[in-house]
Amino acid sequence: MPIRVLSPQIASKIAAGEVTERPMSVVKELVENSLDAGATRISVEIKGGGIEYIRVTDNGVGIAEDEMAVAFERFATSKLVSDGDLESVGTFGFRGEALPSIAAVSRVTMVSRPQGEDSGIQVDLNAGSLIRKQQVGAAPGTSVTVRGLFHNLPARRKFLSSAASEATRVQSAVGRFALARPDVSFSLTVEARSQFVTNGSGSLREAMAAVYGADVAEAMLDIETQGRDDAPIQVGGLIGRPSLARSNRNHVTIYVNGRWVQNRSLTFALHEAYRGFLMERRFPIAVVSIVVPYEEVDVNVHPSKTEVRIRDEGRVFAALQRAVRETLTANLPVQELSTRHTMPSVGTAPADSRSFWPIPLPQDQATQDGATPGLPLQTDPVQPSQQPLIPHRALPALRVVGQIKTTYIAAEGPDGMYLIDQHAAHERVLFETIKEAARTGSPSVQGLMEPATVDLTPEQVEFVEAHRPSVKGLGFDLEEFGGTTFVLRGVPALLVSEDPPGALRDVLDMMAEGGGYESWEERAAYSLACHSAIRAGKVLTLRETEELVRQLEQCSQPHTCPHGRPTMIHLSQSRLEEEFGRRG
Numbered sequence: 068m069p070i071r072v073l074s075p076q077i078a079s080k081i082a083a084g085e086v087t088e089r090p091m092s093v094v095k096e097l098v099e100n101s102l103d104a105g106a107t108r109i110s111v112e113i114k115g116g117g118i119e120y121i122r123v124t125d126n127g128v129g130i131a132e133d134e135m136a137v138a139f140e141r142f143a144t145s146k147l148v149s150d151g152d153l154e155s156v157g158t159f160g161f162r163g164e165a166l167p168s169i170a171a172v173s174r175v176t177m178v179s180r181p182q183g184e185d186s187g188i189q190v191d192l193n194a195g196s197l198i199r200k201q202q203v204g205a206a207p208g209t210s211v212t213v214r215g216l217f218h219n220l221p222a223r224r225k226f227l228s229s230a231a232s233e234a235t236r237v238q239s240a241v242g243r244f245a246l247a248r249p250d251v252s253f254s255l256t257v258e259a260r261s262q263f264v265t266n267g268s269g270s271l272r273e274a275m276a277a278v279y280g281a282d283v284a285e286a287m288l289d290i291e292t293q294g295r296d297d298a299p300i301q302v303g304g305l306i307g308r309p310s311l312a313r314s315n316r317n318h319v320t321i322y323v324n325g326r327w328v329q330n331r332s333l334t335f336a337l338h339e340a341y342r343g344f345l346m347e348r349r350f351p352i353a354v355v356s357i358v359v360p361y362e363e364v365d366v367n368v369h370p371s372k373t374e375v376r377i378r379d380e381g382r383v384f385a386a387l388q389r390a391v392r393e394t395l396t397a398n399l400p401v402q403e404l405s406t407r408h409t410m411p412s413v414g415t416a417p418a419d420s421r422s423f424w425p426i427p428l429p430q431d432q433a434t435q436d437g438a439t440p441g442l443p444l445q446t447d448p449v450q451p452s453q454q455p456l457i458p459h460r461a462l463p464a465l466r467v468v469g470q471i472k473t474t475y476i477a478a479e480g481p482d483g484m485y486l487i488d489q490h491a492a493h494e495r496v497l498f499e500t501i502k503e504a505a506r507t508g509s510p511s512v513q514g515l516m517e518p519a520t521v522d523l524t525p526e527q528v529e530f531v532e533a534h535r536p537s538v539k540g541l542g543f544d545l546e547e548f549g550g551t552t553f554v555l556r557g558v559p560a561l562l563v564s565e566d567p568p569g570a571l572r573d574v575l576d577m578m579a580e581g582g583g584y585e586s587w588e589e590r591a592a593y594s595l596a597c598h599s600a601i602r603a604g605k606v607l608t609l610r611e612t613e614e615l616v617r618q619l620e621q622c623s624q625p626h627t628c629p630h631g632r633p634t635m636i637h638l639s640q641s642r643l644e645e646e647f648g649r650r651g
């Protein structure tokens with residue numbers, strides 16, 4: 068075949084694929100154009116997940132009449148004039164690729180009225196060709212409507228997820244813009260329902276309240292700059308207290324020079340800064356903005372521009388880590404630093420009369436001689452020289468003596484005395500039970516008397532869609548309601564929670580968390596066990612304590628709870644004798 072230069076239509080269709088991957092990327096480009104145009108109010112509306120309809124309206128500078136059609140030509144941009152400008156790009160756009168790319172794969176209508184003009188101009192394009200241009204009445208600013216995305220590229224359209232899932236992606240993206248620019252009022256409407264409106268007051272906390280809810284916003288900590296206001300690298304934003312921790316890594320949003328970025332090493336720096344503040348496998352929620360001199364970053368890595376290259380990454384990494392670390396230490400009481408004091412507090416027992424071991428463990432499961440489990444915790448520092456308090460051997464048969472402080476169970480064994488933490492022990496029992504039920508695909512489901520509606524995050528919705536059988540297999544009876552809302556009709560029978568939707572969200576986060584070394588069954592079991600285990604502070608009858616100890620004896624790893632904390636401490640016969648001076 069002879070070599071030919073591609074026709075402009077084909078060339079732009081190919082290029083379109085890079086910028087215009089899905090509705091979310093179209094929204095992103097249009098919103099960036101609005102921001103570049105100096106808008107202070109931007110509204111985003113989508114229908115059919117954005118595949119049918121996207122409209123982004125702003126109150127920015129607008130586009131002059133004679134430039135309306137030019138804006139849709141490839142490499143037409145008002146933002147980059149000379150080669151030198153490429154070195155220090157301060158606007159979002161600069162490639163002049165977005166509008167032509169979007170127009171090539173959809174039907175676009177753009178209406179714009181420059182500030183100072185009396186009326187606007189509307190242009191209509193189909194598959195990249197201008198089909199009409201007319202004068203219209205319009206508010207100052209620009210509005211771009213995109214219909215029938217990929218109508219002329221069916222292969223591409225097949226790659227899209229369901230409308231609900233595409234909508235949640237759009238929602239995430241607009242949420243990130245709203246948090247990046249609290250000085251701009253953003254509104255998002257999905258299928259004619261308003262999702263959020265930020266007030267544009269400039270307060271990140273207020274924007275956060277609109278996007279994440281007032282509770283979360285209120286509990287966030289302001290990053291403290293510690294008098295480094297004139298440092299070349301500025302770190303600001305809000306970071307979550309450890310109590311707001313989530314069970315996956317999706318809740319960290321980082322901006323560099325106002326642009327949302329996905330940068331592994333910065334994300335890692337932030338997680339590292341939380342080290343010691345969070346329990347194992349809990350992850351922070353944070354919205355962090357880093358400002359570095361423009362010439363320090365290269366955003367021209369990929370057309371989608373979420374990857375940036377930072378010249379001196381080490382310095383930015385260090386600045387971020389220091390700012391987060393200092394904020395945490397300045398704001399948090401010392402004991403939260405220590406994993407020794409993270410046991411649930413006394414007195415939080417939910418009033419619950421249901422029997423708390425609905426699934427008895429199979430009796431024929433022999434007590435295993437547990438290989439020494441990895442014990443991350445130290446023994447009690449008050450008695451450093453002694454033998455370890457945490458038993459390393461399998462559990463012998465124990466005789467329960469009684470309950471202490473409605474928190475511990477005292478028991479006697481062949482070699483001395485055991486103190487068992489009832490919550491940790493029950494967590495271990497439930498963890499192994501749930502894992503087994505999930506493995507054999509035999510969950511027992513308990514219907515909710517009043518089905519609850521649950522609002523999920525985009526990531527959670529995506530996970531549910533991708534792993535419906537797994538979620539069901541765990542015992543969650545979930546039904547689509549529309550958008551990101553689901554109806555929860557049943558929960559795993561052994562879930563004891565006053566907040567089933569909250570439990571579901573936690574379990575989904577936990578399941579969605581990659582990490583690799585555990586199966587999803589394990590992660591889900593871990594989360595469900597946390598929710599359902601009896602609390603410290605719950606009064607137990609002697610029969611109940613005996614039953615719990617029996618079940619713990621059946622566990623394959625009875626010595627630690629699934630978080631790795633000890634379920635019990637052991638005072639051996641010889642230790643007791645030593646302490647009482649009976650031996651010497």
Ligand code: ADP
Nearest residue numbers: 100104138144145160161162163164165166209
């Ligand atoms: P880029 O943003 O890279 O310049 P685009 O294709 O996204 O390229 O846009 C082309 C041009 O159209 C922009 O440079 C700008 O002049 C104009 N434009 C696009 N959207 C808007 C808007 N919402 N308000 C004002 N001007 C706009």
Ligand code: MG
Nearest residue numbers: 096100160165
């Ligand atoms: Mg642009």
